[in-house]
Amino acid sequence: MMWTMLGAEHPMLAHRADSRGMFFRGQSADAVEGVTSFLEKRPAHFSDRVSDGLPDILPGWSEPPFE
Numbered sequence: 061m062m063w064t065m066l067g068a069e070h071p072m073l074a075h076r077a078d079s080r081g082m083f084f085r086g087q088s089a090d091a092v093e094g095v096t097s098f099l100e101k102r103p104a105h106f107s108d109r110v111s112d113g114l115p116d117i118l119p120g121w122s123e124p125p126f127e
Contacts, residue, residue, distance in 0.1 A: 084115055
C-alpha cells in the first residue's frame with residue numbers, strides 16, 4: 061500500500077486506505093491472539109496472513125498507466 065499511495069493525489073487518500081486496513085485487521089483472530097498473549101504473558105501464536113481476508117481498502121482505485 062505504501063508503494064501504491066506514494067503517487068496519490070492527496071495524502072488523505074493514503075490515510076483513508078491505511079485506516080481501513082487497520083480497522084479490518086484489528087478485527088482478525090491475530091489481533092485477539094496478540095492482546096490475549098500479552099495479557100497472559102506468553103509468546104503469541106499468529107495463524108493468519110495479512111493478505112488473507114483483507115477487503116478492498118482502495119475502492120475505485122486503478123493503477124495509473126506507465127509512461
